Amino acid sequence: MLQYVLAEHPFFVATGALYAAAMAFYAAAWRSTKALVGRVGTALMCVALLANLGLIVQRWIEADRAPFKSLFESLVFFAFTTGVVYLVWERLYRTRVFGAMAMLLSLGIIGYALSKWDAEIVKLPPALQSAWFVPHVVVYFVGYAAVGLAAGLAAIQLLAPRVPLVQRIVSMKAGTILSGEALDLDKMTYELVRFGFVLLTVGLLVGSVWAKSAWGDFWVWDPKENWSLVTWLVYGAYLHLRRVRNWRGDRAAWLCLLGFSVVMFTYLGMKFLPTADASAHVYSGE
């Protein structure tokens, strides 16, 4: 199998290898006193993103349509959006502490995509040939990436007081925290969720408008629609509870993790539902 993947899909393997290399440099930057190590991590991540973008463009050309139809294609795009959102976040917060975590996410998604390889490039059915298709998917996956990174931060926030190694990592290190300021994980998580929530909102509403133009109804209580709504409601609760006393810190972090679990179930779990047969939203290739 490995021989087949290496021979037939070398670009895909190279993308995974670049994410792994970026992760290694980001992890090395935790211990290194040289800023160069972290910079190399960022540079490798940029190259990995370019390679990932290349995979998307190549598929777009091969399929002659936006490559978001199958689970495999969406995973490749998800790995890309995760990297892009992280890169912007790294620039904004001027820290590379969480680069390894973000690269692990992207690498994990690429690895999972390998197990969901498409047997064929699926043609786009008429309902998906819509101007809403690309904005709906792009907005959602950038949102997923944001709340995914937020969940990673929430996990670190919960682990840091309990695991000395994690505590050391999120403490000040040369080459990783460029601003020189202590990290406020709770605030960073909140700001990522806030950013992601807007996109989840727009994605949900765009999907609804699209459903209206394709099927004549903007909401049919389809399982995927319901779970997208659940995602929105859980993050809505997270944002509202932010204003309630004693709902910051660990509680908020747990809620953030719950929110991302719901996102993952919405994305990957529809086939496990007893009502899956009634859904028009189960990915091809699942």
Next chain:
Amino acid sequence: MNSNASSPPPAAGAPAAGSATDLEVRVTAILVTAAVLLGMVLQVFIPPGPVTLVAASVLAGAVLIVVSLLAPGRLRATLSGFRFTSTLLVVLAVMAIGGTLILQGKPPEEYATRYGGFGAIIVALRLDDIFHGLPFALVMALFVAAVISSATLRWPVKARNAGFFIAHVGLLTSLVGAGASTLLARRGMIWLPEGGDSASAVMVEKGPTAGQPAPLGFDIRLDKFDLDRYASEYRIGFYVAEPGRDEQGREVMATRLKTSFDACADGARCQKPDTSKHVLPGGDTFRVKAWYPDYARVARPTGIEHGTLSNQWRNPAALVEWTVNGQTREELVLASRPQWLLVQPPRSALLFEKREEEAKAYTSHVTVTRNGETRTGIATVNAPLTVFGWTFYQNSYQPAGGPGHMMSGLEAVHDPGVPWVFTGFFLISVGVAYMFYVEPRLKARKSAAAAAASTTARAA
């Protein structure tokens, strides 16, 4: 707005913060529990349905708002508080999940078949129609009351809280539109034969008038139906036989496509067929030595040889060379006569085949006549046709009558709630984006200005 408290600051003489919080928690728990339990009890007498949903939501919501305005205490503060809204969002999420775990809107017999003894309980508790039931309606009433209370408490609107207000007005607008849709929309499928009879009414499928015909007010006729398919494409498929079960539950071996190699990278045009060597998942290799798009045996001076009559992919054949465990073989295979070429691992094989020609687009050309006025139009997937207040969505098709004739399935919809729903969506998007992208920057700018003023004052 107090960023740490769940509701606006208490008035003078109100209980202290701790007891106010306790009271708010108690009121929240009582209201939400009462809504769910009362809904479940009343549901025994009032069946779920569109009218139940909208009437109960509006009535209970209105009563609650009036009571919250008149009653002393912290009811209004609780309703407009973040804690109350968060609780409602979680309860709504649980209900939405419930609707994906239990089949919705099926005949009672189906629940008995599918869920056994639990089927009767599901039907008795009306969990077969969660989203039209009274518990859902009463929780929605609480939600509407919460949205109205929290929005009105933030009046007058300022730049710093405009997003919150717009998003909540958007929510209300969408809910009003959804209510109007639930009550007033008429929708149903119309099957029109190509060049056949016209239709002048639709059998309503959902809403208060479900099961009754709704006159369209005009005649609609299908002149022509176009079904476009993706062009023929060919490939070498790598299949594996895997054990599975058939519809009767018997063990069978089923072939499953694991990967495929398209004959051409440029799709149906296929100017340069692929002749490169490929590695298969089992480690074997293959290549197509020669392609014959329009295969024929051709007489040449050297004898009868494989050849092609044209470059059109009419009768394609492939001369496949494949290596299994180091042994190389060669075979000419035709797509019109699929033939397995065995490779490793065991039960794996290559197959030269034509891909299924899936539907690319389908379009109905219709003529609409009303009082002598005639209009023509086109309905296709994702581009519905709106005429005389009805919108026709191209949803389905099936063969009909003679060869080449089709029936077009059009979903006819008259829905006065949609403009409200979409206006609400727009407001929600704008409001949420403003609230979470713009307002933090306005606040940060204000804080920075305040800090600068304070520094200047200290320096002075």
